[in-house]
Amino acid sequence: MSSPQADVLIVGAGPVGLTAAVVLEQLGHDVVVVDKQAEGANTSRAAVLHPHTLEILEPYGVTAELVARGVHTPTFAIRDRDRLLMAVPFTGLPTRYPYTLMISQADTERFLLERLTRLGGKVDRPVTVTAISQDADGVRAELAEGEPIRARYLLGADGMHSIVREQAGIGFTGGSYAESFVLADVRLSGGVPREEVILYFSPAGLAVVAPLPDDRFRIVATVDQAPAEPDAAFVQALLDERGPLARPARVEEVVWGSRFRVHHRIADTFRRGRVLLTGDAAHVHSPAGGQGMNLGIEDAITAASTLSRVLGGADDGLLDEHAARRRETAQGVVAMASRLTDLATAPAWARPVRNTVLGLAGRTSPARNRLALRLSGLDRR
Template sequence: MGYANKRWHNIVEGAVMDDTDVLVVGAGPTGLTLACALADEGVAATVVDRQPAGANTSRAAVVNARSLEVLEPLDVARRLVAEGVRAPRFTIRDRARTLITVDFAGLPTDYPYSLMLPQSSTEAALLTRLEELGGTVVRPKVVTDVTQNRGGVTTTFDDGDTVRSRYVVGADGVHSTVRRQAGIRFDGGAYDDSFLLADVRLTGDVPDGEVILFWAGAGLTVVAPLPGGVHRIVAPVVEAPEQPSAALVQQILDSRGPGAGRIVVREVIWGSRFRIQHRIAETYRSGRLVLAGDAAHVHSPAGGQGMNLGIQDAVVLAEALAAVTAGAPDELLDDYACTRRPVARDVVAMTDRLTRLATLPRGLRPLRNTAIGGVGRIAAVRAALGWRLSGLVYRT
């Protein structure tokens, strides 16, 4: 596709020419999926990212069935499946008591499970595929200005370089420069809780093929398997530390897990903390500037939908951009927004409900668990939750 050979600024007979059809700002899962899909369609795209290679400390760990379906035509799904851990069950528990079990095994898909894989591995697989298709990521490149006119977009970087493109896609996350330059509002708010995240080695009562959401009286904790015998722990904590200790993670599991001493923390491999927001861009498009992924929507990690929503955005947007760059009316980009923004609203609403239920005041948690245990016995409820968590409900 000639990505690596594109000149940053081409001038022919005094006129600035396009360096690339599409400039993708952000090389996370959304930007890389978009670039792969555009390359597969024969569209010239250039990907830039502000981070140096290997600087990803992101938190996403779930690739759901629908994302694997849309990545299959790009020859990426099989690579992820080969590396990840298949978790065919999702359970909500009150200590040792199971309230709801969602079994993905019966879903009508070739991927009847949640695939557990660190985001860094997902990005590595997407980057490998992009390079096979002739693409690359230029980094570090920090966008400082995006100016559009009827003929195209000029993007300026902090090192003085410029790129001329027909369209710019902001896949640059919650603090998107492209969204800010486009003047698009990012409506919503933030949750009060801070969250601890730790990748740990455990022994004890921890099934490998299951993602567990503990809704104990002491609070919420997620325990999820990752490759290499590692488990990811996520828990709301008052003023979570930047580097959680093994002792703190053990305390959380003892007070919120199946029972004191039933899960033992042997080692903390990596840890962090974060806060979460719930926001949606007022529009996904301003002229030649288009948003996707966390630049367009951000929400609670409850249900593991964030990265998946962005990957699915990217595949739909690539189809629209391929048609538009081939001469179709650019109103197709509005169709992309009209298709994907309602999905984001639905996901934000679902994850908000799950988060608020999970972080109810302590006195209300026993009543909540009794209610959840009751609805968890209803097969239709379990089936509906399976369709939502797998993303299959958003098939078009």
């Protein structure tokens, strides 16, 4: 293998890949970022940034712009229709950002890309990696569109169907939820508050309703078979079945909608030789709790920071330590999201017990505080 052209090749330019690129560029490394999608082709699934994520992004010059753009939501609420089972306030958390920040993935990517550009970096699109090989000195990525790229290390941030993970021969252990998920950004009127991210419990499945900028709401729900493009009538039926009763929510417009399947999987290892995995390439789980993008951004910052130390001469065993820690963290987050999903979709016979237990727990500050720390990511400081 000939001499590397870059210190790090990053495959994937979503929030995770862009974050890693910003960190590495700011630390003075030669970075190549490629993405198989043309600009503007990305859909906007993730919409939640938690306090810990905003904290760890601070050194990299994007937090202020994110905070100015997003909706500051101080409470995570679990409801069974109109009945409040548990309100988890973020207002008392020990952070400068005592709220959930609701912001579209498109905005998050835009601010990260602008920061990367200011640092002198860029994203090459559309570039498709077809094969990866490595030896003791570096990694070689074959491309569908041109000459191979050689780098000292490769960071896979290319999502659940990661070619990097596949080419590295890393298993992706776990399973899939039977239901599909519908996602819609809508304009609403009626009884949904803008100061809460709400997880609605229902025998028919979970529904998450959260405010977004520009007077929109994000709705995510489990259904047996989601339509490719959910219309207002479909989303209205979901809210009628699962949302508030006393002051029903009315769908005025569906701005954008999609569907997806959700898996709960974790890569068998987050490192193989000179290849590291981050974000959905390393772990996927239910959207309950809004953890996915936050965990991926954490992956990116810790992976990039560790790579910088190794590139600077530190022992590359640090990468093994990083991979083991991130995998352990991912296991905890995936388990929490699965528990919330199981609670949300409990059968009708189990609902009274579930509601009673959650209602009692919701009256105690320790239970609310523990959940706030878990959801906010501040327990991972």
